[in-house]
Amino acid sequence: MLVFIGKRLLGGVLLLFVVTAIVFVMFFLLGNSRNSVGGYLAGQQGQFDTQGSVVHQYVRFVGNVVLHGKLPESPHQRLPMTTVIAKTLPVTASLVIGGTILFLLISFPIALLSALRPRSLLDRGLMLIVLIGLCAHPVWLSLVFSYVFGRKLHWFPLAGYCDLVYDPQSSNQCGGPRYWAYHMFLPWLTFAMMFTALYARMIRASLLEAMNDDYVRTARAKGAGAFRVLRVHVLRNALLPVVTMIGMDIGVAFAGAIFIEEIFELPGMGQLLVLSIGRADLPTILGIVLTVSVVVVVANLIVDIAYPLLDPRVRLRGTGDAIAASRGLRRELRAQQREATESAS
Numbered sequence: 001m002l003v004f005i006g007k008r009l010l011g012g013v014l015l016l017f018v019v020t021a022i023v024f025v026m027f028f029l030l031g032n033s034r035n036s037v038g039g040y041l042a043g044q045q046g047q048f049d050t051q052g053s054v055v056h057q058y059v060r061f062v063g064n065v066v067l068h069g070k071l072p073e074s075p076h077q078r079l080p081m082t083t084v085i086a087k088t089l090p091v092t093a094s095l096v097i098g099g100t101i102l103f104l105l106i107s108f109p110i111a112l113l114s115a116l117r118p119r120s121l122l123d124r125g126l127m128l129i130v131l132i133g134l135c136a137h138p139v140w141l142s143l144v145f146s147y148v149f150g151r152k153l154h155w156f157p158l159a160g161y162c163d164l165v166y167d168p169q170s171s172n173q174c175g176g177p178r179y180w181a182y183h184m185f186l187p188w189l190t191f192a193m194m195f196t197a198l199y200a201r202m203i204r205a206s207l208l209e210a211m212n213d214d215y216v217r218t219a220r221a222k223g224a225g226a227f228r229v230l231r232v233h234v235l236r237n238a239l240l241p242v243v244t245m246i247g248m249d250i251g252v253a254f255a256g257a258i259f260i261e262e263i264f265e266l267p268g269m270g271q272l273l274v275l276s277i278g279r280a281d282l283p284t285i286l287g288i289v290l291t292v293s294v295v296v297v298v299a300n301l302i303v304d305i306a307y308p309l310l311d312p313r314v315r316l317r318g319t320g321d322a323i324a325a326s327r328g329l330r331r332e333l334r335a336q337q338r339e340a341t342e343s344a345s
Helices: 002-029 037-042 054-067 081-116 121-135 138-152 177-211 214-221 226-248 250-264 269-279 282-310 319-344
Strands: none
Touching (some): 002 054, 081 226, 121 177, 138 250, 214 226, 226 250, 250 269
16 A cells, blocks of 8 residues: 555656646746746846756756745735735635535435436436536526525625635634635535536446446345445445546636636635736746646545545556556546536537
């Protein structure tokens, strides 16, 4: 187990260097004009050493970012870029994590009911309802939820954000877990609707497949109850594709968070990216792209480490077989996503 985790950690570190290399090429080498990050930094003394060979520049870039946590300063930001990222990243993280928990809480009961009554009216009705969320754009969903639950019913605020921890010295006097969840529920619901259909269909397919396996029939033959078989044997295997797919959807989740943050006025990285694009603020865009790339790599590393904890067979197989099985599962999940999208359209 320790050998497997060590290899995945080494692979994650190497992948991080590849990501930083791609970001360095995109922002520093592609273009020498004043409008490029490299051109901008060339006129800024004391930020990054842009002299010397490409290798020397890349080493300096990695050293400043990784070792010193230093990002290029933006002319439009009054605070250092690391401070700006540190303020906006928790907002986006709370949206993505909270929305993920919510769509899992919605997807699992729907998938369980559909799997227990396959091809019934209940099954078809539940799949039809969740497919509506898959077909709808997050901007449309945000506006509808804000109008219905905010303006008409007055159940939730139209927009705005409250800090999770109340700080009396902060300019935002709204804070605390209660008000934080109160303001975040509609964004969470919008985010959850983007993924509920895909995960409900995937979990349903995994449950139906697991229910027909030999070990499930053996457990039933030994007299195990339906609930125990479902909880001990079936759900554990249904979690495997869910964990893998969550790691794949981190980048997609950030793309959806951009629209949601803009509609609900959440001061996260999505709203910051929209403002930076409008201002042509390339240093800020560089910091956001680098941060999101690192988050995606770390999330997939966590998935790779969690996968053998759920499926001990991955630890017993060779590394090559485990990687091949993981890639095969990811290809199968992508095929299921395409089938769900085609059936929805």
